[in-house]
Amino acid sequence: MDRNNRRIMSGDQEMLMEGHEAMSSDANLDYEVIIVGAGVAGIYQIKRLIDMGVKATVLEADPDLGGTWYNNRYPGARFDSESYTYGYSFSQEVLDEWHWKEMFSGQPENLKYLNFVADKFNLREHMQFNCRVQAAVFDESNELWNIKVSDGRELTCRIVILALGLLSQPTMPRVEGVEEFQGRSWHTYNWPHEHVDLSNQRVGIIGTGATAIQVIGEIADKVGDLTVFQRRPNWVAPLNNSEISEEEMDQIRARYDEIFETCARTPGGFEHEPDRRGFYEVNEAERYALWDQLYDEPGFSIWLRNFREIFTDEQANAELSEYIAERIRGRVDDPIVAEKLIPKDHGFGVQRVPMETGYLEAFNRDNVHLVDISDTPLERVTETGIRTSEQEFEFDIIVYATGFDAITGSFDHIDIRGRDGLTLREKWFDNPTTFLGMMVSGFPNLLMPSGPQSGSASTNYPRGIENGVNWCTDLLEHMLQHDLQYAEATAEAEQRWTDHVIKMYSVMLMRKAQSWFTGYNSNVDGHEAGKIRYMVYNGGTPKYVATINDVADKDYEGIRFFAESEPFAGVATAG
Numbered sequence: 001m002d003r004n005n006r007r008i009m010s011g012d013q014e015m016l017m018e019g020h021e022a023m024s025s026d027a028n029l030d031y032e033v034i035i036v037g038a039g040v041a042g043i044y045q046i047k048r049l050i051d052m053g054v055k056a057t058v059l060e061a062d063p064d065l066g067g068t069w070y071n072n073r074y075p076g077a078r079f080d081s082e083s084y085t086y087g088y089s090f091s092q093e094v095l096d097e098w099h100w101k102e103m104f105s106g107q108p109e110n111l112k113y114l115n116f117v118a119d120k121f122n123l124r125e126h127m128q129f130n131c132r133v134q135a136a137v138f139d140e141s142n143e144l145w146n147i148k149v150s151d152g153r154e155l156t157c158r159i160v161i162l163a164l165g166l167l168s169q170p171t172m173p174r175v176e177g178v179e180e181f182q183g184r185s186w187h188t189y190n191w192p193h194e195h196v197d198l199s200n201q202r203v204g205i206i207g208t209g210a211t212a213i214q215v216i217g218e219i220a221d222k223v224g225d226l227t228v229f230q231r232r233p234n235w236v237a238p239l240n241n242s243e244i245s246e247e248e249m250d251q252i253r254a255r256y257d258e259i260f261e262t263c264a265r266t267p268g269g270f271e272h273e274p275d276r277r278g279f280y281e282v283n284e285a286e287r288y289a290l291w292d293q294l295y296d297e298p299g300f301s302i303w304l305r306n307f308r309e310i311f312t313d314e315q316a317n318a319e320l321s322e323y324i325a326e327r328i329r330g331r332v333d334d335p336i337v338a339e340k341l342i343p344k345d346h347g348f349g350v351q352r353v354p355m356e357t358g359y360l361e362a363f364n365r366d367n368v369h370l371v372d373i374s375d376t377p378l379e380r381v382t383e384t385g386i387r388t389s390e391q392e393f394e395f396d397i398i399v400y401a402t403g404f405d406a407i408t409g410s411f412d413h414i415d416i417r418g419r420d421g422l423t424l425r426e427k428w429f430d431n432p433t434t435f436l437g438m439m440v441s442g443f444p445n446l447l448m449p450s451g452p453q454s455g456s457a458s459t460n461y462p463r464g465i466e467n468g469v470n471w472c473t474d475l476l477e478h479m480l481q482h483d484l485q486y487a488e489a490t491a492e493a494e495q496r497w498t499d500h501v502i503k504m505y506s507v508m509l510m511r512k513a514q515s516w517f518t519g520y521n522s523n524v525d526g527h528e529a530g531k532i533r534y535m536v537y538n539g540g541t542p543k544y545v546a547t548i549n550d551v552a553d554k555d556y557e558g559i560r561f562f563a564e565s566e567p568f569a570g571v572a573t574a575g
Contacts, residue, residue: 033476341370350509
């Protein structure tokens with residue numbers, strides 16, 4: 001399968017357009033397909049549908065496109081994927097024309113890139129902004145979806161595609177007084193669009209997750225005083241970012257085919273391939289020499305070019321974790337602070353590793369202070385700052401880097417109802433259940449290119465969403481070619497996939513970590529510690545792609561299809 005993933009040939013286009021006319025037979029529908037979200041997935045999905053000639057639109061809650069890269073404007077926001085592996089692969093023109101300026105591109109450039117792609121293909125005319133979807137309800141009597149929009153409209157369509165971000169529903173800490181603070185405050189996701197002058201400002205930041213780690217490293221030398229409130233430390237590794245010259249970019253363009261082929265065969269969808277030697281086949285001196293090399297390389301090398309056993313073997317992971325701990329101790333001057341920055345409740349790499357630039361060194365500055373709120377808990381936010389059990393702090397600015405209701409959160413905040421009035425939130429409360437991470441039993445014609453348990457959340461996201469969007473689009477093409485109006489995953493297929501996802505967790509050390517990979521978020525009811533929610537697929541990109549392609553090759557085994565002339569309870573056999 002090439003990068004264009006079964007691009008429609010001229011002979012097939014005529015057949016598809018005939019099917020398209022059949023799907024469009026209900027003139028009362030506002031659209032055949034409504035896409036929710038104009039981020040990385042939504043942009044590519046509308047491109048594919050336009051190419052098919054489908055009457056579709058994108059509904060976006062924000063004033064403009066970009067999703068994650070529209071909202072996350074905090075200092076230090078940037079890729080942890082190599083830039084040239086993050087961009088779309090579907091257009092040779094885009095690959096030829098775009099010049100990534102940095103190895104790990106920052107938010108302003110990333111948003112510029114997404115606008116470049118959208119404008120190049122005139123996608124914006126198929127998007128509606130400031131249109132938050134409040135509800136999506138399947139109307140069984142009329143066999144269509146009713147979409148309620150924040151502007152008061154109610155739209156109808158046959159198919160809904162939820163292109164929602166994995167980390168797009170911010171959460172605030174469970175602490176009293178947040179509204180009482182008289183200074184300026186915001187969640188990192190809602191960082192002001194205008195310039196914020198931090199000079200001479202007393203800043204408090206709550207959290208030491210991936211976002212906070214980027215912010216702290218960026219602003220430590222720009223603020224008057226910075227106090228970091230940490231509940232649980234995170235493992236970190238240096239990003240080792242650099243600029244990309246014109247000559248280097250030309251070299252990258254020349255090997256794009258190789259780059260994307262490598263991404264397709266690696267578990268994480270990156271260029272980083274795991275060391276093929278066994279951990280115990282290599283002596284200790286060789287292991288440490290490798291780690292010294294990987295630690296100084298750009299990006300996820302220390303995580304993804306390592307031995308496979310670090311993800312599954314307790315002893316191997318413990319040895320690597322101690323190596324990283326020693327690197328932290330070597331970069332932080334105060335040994336007490338260094339120990340507070342070293343996680344004790346999980347090993348290195350069992351959750352996505354935050355990449356940093358100057359984060360650890362920030363704590364060597366006289367104007368940066370670490371407060372361990374596991375020892376001295378937050379009591380409340382006051383009018384002037386933050387009070388812990390031990391001390392009261394005064395601030396001009398408070399930044400909440402308190403994470404997201406990950407993966408399912410963006411779905412939960414829309415009232416999505418399938419057959420028999422079942423809500424998706426209710427169905428997923430204890431644990432999400434899906435078919436391939438892209439369909440849900442009981443919710444006909446509802447597709448999710450990067451839903452929970454898909455191959456996107458645990459991989460290089462754009463590589464994952466291209467696989468998801470292409471598969472969803474191929475499914476729609478199949479329906480058009482066979483005059484099928486409705487598709488729904490069977491309960492049996494959904495359970496088999498969910499069981500498989502759960503089984504893949506059993507061999508991974510990540511099952512023991514309190515992270516969004518396991519559905520943990522202390523600020524969300526039902527997501528506290530002690531309960532695993534099986535959120536991501538851990539089998540790696542090659543296995544995932546092979547599985548979803550196998551389903552397609554077997555006439556979409558596990559999916560029931562319904563023709564318009566059939567009662568909705570019936571089953572149509574395609575092909």
